[in-house]
Amino acid sequence: MDAAVEAQPSWDERLADWRRKFRHYREPPDETTIQEWIDRFDRDDQQVAAKVLDHVKVVSNLDIIAGYREALAALPGWNRDPAQRAGNWYFVGFGRAHESGAAMVRTFCEANNLAYAAFADRFKTLADLPHLRLTAEDHVVFIDDFAGTGRQVTRMWPRIMELVASEAKCYLILTALTQRAQDAIQNSTELQILAKYVLGPEDALFDQHNVSFTDHEKNVVEKYCLIADPKWPKGFGDMGLLFVLQHKSANNCLPILYINEDRWRGLFPRYLRVA
């Protein structure tokens, strides 16, 4: 046995590595769950399944907080002290009450130490915008966690413009977005995007420019994705992302990672099952 082979970790060590890597997910999988997931693949395909897990990135709450902190600090004119602030600043969770944007506002507040009464009137909803008398001196910061295709943002932009109805500067702070979403948002809106992670082809298994996986490996993965989600086997937008936020997998991820049904149990369920 040569030295290179000896350096390979044992299967148990790999399981332990994956458990550590995935520990930040809201319902972290243990070694048994990971092994059960691998066992869903035919024996010949299990090395591909293991390779998928090697490429998955789970973003922790601390990463999200750090990203929100860096993003706000990077905005020119923002200051905690209203006397030092340029213009009026407002923060709006992007999306409906039950969606991620509204929920991320709380994390954003914690990240930037804004969860005080003094800042309460800075946080608004979309319906509040026409009442704010915004001018070119003002700033509206939309907050969300993730943009996969950018479709929701670009679709909403004309309505947002009508509600902002001024030259106020609009920003979109995200934890992550794909290069595709970034291009779409930059091409179709005047939003300035700030995100901790911009995901490229290597984060998206089915991206034609992804070179980490061979065509054969992509076909193997797609075979199991078809079982997990026959309607969107490559995930929404055909991306097959390998990127998971600690609180929820995006629907652009590989379905074998997040589908939580009898036909397939992903390691990072997007929707929790009622016991």
Place this chain on the structure above:
Amino acid sequence: MDLIPINEVAEPTLAENIVTMFQIHKLRKDWDLMPTALKLEVLMEELDERGDNALSELTGLDAAVVTRCKKLLWYDKQYQEMMLYADPEDRIKADFFIELYPILTDRLVSKADWFDLEKMIASFLRKYQNRFSGFKAITDFRKIKQHISVARSSGHDDEILMLLKRFVDDDAMEIAELEIDTARFHRQASVLLRSIIRLRDELRDIDVENFLGEEELWEELAQFQELARTTLARADRRLN
């Protein structure tokens, strides 16, 4: 040249800005109804003006559109946000809330001891989205409103409230089961419908030049047109 002449224009007020935007939009693509309603709300506050006709004149919006906007503004912010974020493919748009409004604000229903606004909206959202209770189209809300109005005018207040309460909770109960004594109005509507069709056919066939001197006919026709217009408006029907 040392001096450049300028035309100094005073900064427009918020109300002036919004009115200008409404006027621009009149010539361009219409706004969606919910953003329009929110703008209208700001205008109403700024000018302390709530009259449909005055607002219609100011904004260039049809008075019926102003009425529809005001119905949307009646809803709580969470529902306004729902409309703002509505996807084009969503079944739930402003029209849903506009058609639901007459039921939620019906003087009999809204005073019922079991009335719970959020529960009612949630129930109708569920039924409409999933096509429960025989819901097929947005206009089905008008049938429900008609059943309530007919029952009330025929003195069946308690009965219709009991049925409606069961309807809110029971997704298997059909809209038609709310019908009490509606048959006589159906009969009256059928008679009216036949009369209107006959009149329409006769009007279509006349040679106008042969009737030019029939002043009474033209005056009656003009009054009929006005009555038809106001009746459609009372029924909250869109006018072209």
